[in-house]
Amino acid sequence: MRKVALVTGAKQGIGRAIAIALAKDGFDVAINCRNENSVPAAREVAAECMKYGVDADCFTADVSSLGECDEMVRKVVTQFTRIDVLVNNAGITRDGLIARMSEEQYDDVIAANQKSVFNMMRLVTPIMMKQREGRIINITSVVGLYGNPGQLNYAASKAAIVGMTYAAAKELGGRNITVNAVAPGCIGTEMTEKLPEKVKESMLAAIPLRRVGRPEDVADAVCFLAGDRAGYITGQVLSVDGGIIM
Structure with a gap:
């Protein structure tokens, strides 16, 4: 029986690369996208995954909503019967300086980036506990480790994910569920392209390393943590950043 991975925010960028890499490693893949407008792109990712002989399908849910996450997780389990790997990748930016940042900018980022991780872990953890095994991999950011001007909301959301990863790893280790985080640095995606040139x-x-990372660099780290060779690794934050954190 093939293992099943659920990847949030997987229609493009890092999420897309993670979904395809997991498919290459033999996982069936449930691809989350936010709404119906995102379905065509998510279906393209699913088609790419199925080239590797696995099953893949897309599931819509705004992961900042616990109700929508609950409905999506139920559909995934109905179709695939289990969830072995959860990759919390969904995220947004709403950048701005502190003095000008609106409450909406702050709340939107916290909901999409951080609350979504709670929502998904809350719903998938009981499934993994019944299975007596599982892997949870949270995508944080080096910005959550050292901050970045103009990204107070983003830094707060990603730093919170680090703390959540540590707490969950301690809670779930006894059930053979590992919880780790991957912290990308400057990766060439649509999100980083929106950054001001001076920031880039x-x-x-x-x-x-004097180069921008590729989404596949992050996907490789996720696949390692999802695989059999990482069975004794939990509560860790793996930076994939070309050394920028040093």
Whole structure:
């Protein structure tokens, strides 16, 4: 029986790369996208995954909503019968300086980035506990580890994910469920393309490897943590950042 991975925010960018990489490693993949407008892109990801001989399908849910997450998880379990790996990848940015950031900008990012991780872990954990095994991998960011001007809300959401990862790892270790986080640095995606040029230039200058990362670099780290060789690794934050955190 193939194992099943559920990846949130998987229609593009890092999420897309993670879904395809897991399919290459033999996982059936449930691809989450936010709404019906995102379904065509998510279906393209599913088609790419199925080229590797696995099953894949897309499931809509705004993961900031516990109710929508609950409905999606039920559909995934009905179709695939189990969930072995949860990758909490969904995230947004609403950048702005502190003095100008609106309450809406702050709340939107916290809901989409951080509350979504609670929602999904809350719903998938009982499934994994019954299975007596599971892997949870939370996508945080190096911004959550050292901050970034103009991204107070994003940094707060990603730092919270680190704390949640540590807490969940301690709670769930006895049930053979590992919980880890991957912290990407400057990765070439649509999200990073929206950053101001000066910000991108300063980040690139700070990267010892002197290049922007690829979504596949992050996907490789996720696949390692999802695989059999990472069975004794939990409560860790793996930075995939070309050395920028040093």
